[in-house]
Amino acid sequence: MNSIKRFGVSIESNLIDKFDRYIKSKNYTNRSEALRDLIRKELVGEEWLQLDKNAAGAIVLVYDHHKRELVDSLIDIQHDYHKIIISTQHIHLDQSICLEIVVVKGKINEIYKLESRLKSTKGVKHISLSKSTLAEDI
Amino acid sequence: MNSIKRFGVSIESNLIDKFDRYIKSKNYTNRSEALRDLIRKELVGEEWLQLDKNAAGAIVLVYDHHKRELVDSLIDIQHDYHKIIISTQHIHLDQSICLEIVVVKGKINEIYKLESRLKSTKGVKHISLSKSTLAEDI
């Protein structure tokens, strides 16, 4: 069971004062909540260095759908990686530009490979990967 | 009209050889395509330093929906920022963990504020922001 543990922490008063101002500016309700966030952020960062671990995330693509055969190519690539793709959402940013969000869950090196395949497709203007987590034990 | 411009580039042979190996490993079909991607990546990076400019992106949240009142809080916050939210997609990662993708489009400082509000909500375990682009002129 995931009970709550309580323990004491010692921090220099200058540092904790400054952190308290940060906490307030970010709308945190208490120190524990803010510290938990810092811990999780660090741990998720570490997770993404281990290529054979599982993670979740989202690949955000921006492309021009007028580009010949681009949409077909993107669908082909995504099918090659269907095992790690949960869903794809599509937004029409303007007359020609599309924003597509590919939600992924699987081995980190597979996610990187998929990102690389999509990125190098002619017509894809920008790609960014949100490195998130399955939140197992965090 | 967005015509194609062709121009000459001079690069040391060692560097271009190494870049050609990189291009091949990333499945690019030619140098121009790879260079366009590097240029766009740099320009989008610069865009996100200008807080009053518009951009698009996705905020990826991971949270435990069992947490009391969390889902209500997240919906309330998202409504406060409905003008910059295009859509929200929800994935059930397991029995209790949710992955939510909030697609955003608007002023960059507003996007950061929304991120900050969501991040500090009790029960949100991780947040990551994909900094993408409206691809105007790029």
Add this chain to the structure above:
Amino acid sequence: MNSIKRFGVSIESNLIDKFDRYIKSKNYTNRSEALRDLIRKELVGEEWLQLDKNAAGAIVLVYDHHKRELVDSLIDIQHDYHKIIISTQHIHLDQSICLEIVVVKGKINEIYKLESRLKSTKGVKHISLSKSTLAEDI
């Protein structure tokens, strides 16, 4: 005076167990020390978003000193910014390649300008900026 404050923190047992393994793998001697580091890292990250604040750091340059007039140009630029440069250290990586470390202390936007000037100098192969801190109150 910078006394030590002690306070209680509540964290889910799964998360703190995982953090304890992280702490051990990173050779930390206790949780407080690791938490202080996470807090400072976050606060320093925030500092660098405020362009008119003061900070310290190091700009690491790699260049080929055989490049005509490069060394003169770099010295000229550094003199233009002598008010924010504490010292410059020079390493001969091999027959032609130099690694130069410019230690800086001053307004963050001035540091960025100096970085930009050095980066665009013909012959500079790589530049990276270490964003550190004057450690006032942290």
Add this chain to the structure above:
Amino acid sequence: MNSIKRFGVSIESNLIDKFDRYIKSKNYTNRSEALRDLIRKELVGEEWLQLDKNAAGAIVLVYDHHKRELVDSLIDIQHDYHKIIISTQHIHLDQSICLEIVVVKGKINEIYKLESRLKSTKGVKHISLSKSTLAEDI
């Protein structure tokens, strides 16, 4: 020999116009110089993903030298890694705060280990690693 290769690049006019403005704002003298920098930045980024490759860089430490035994600990650690440390430079930021720059050259995973050892030393307030390059073939 590292001769200069000249080749043609095709880029959409909107994108190259925007890039030209970027180039001007960054004081680049021509497109080739700016493109070379983008290529090298990308390649150096890739290098640092390969832990068994060699690289150069600088670890920037901030610490309070009044902390008991801290200076001794830092020297001990640095001696354990003397094979990858080229030199160490020390700046007195104020009465108690030191900025120390450890210039490193060696296997990337060794550099990371050294960083981790220094970071977890009690009294070290902040650490940042500048990921640079030996500039072999770039």
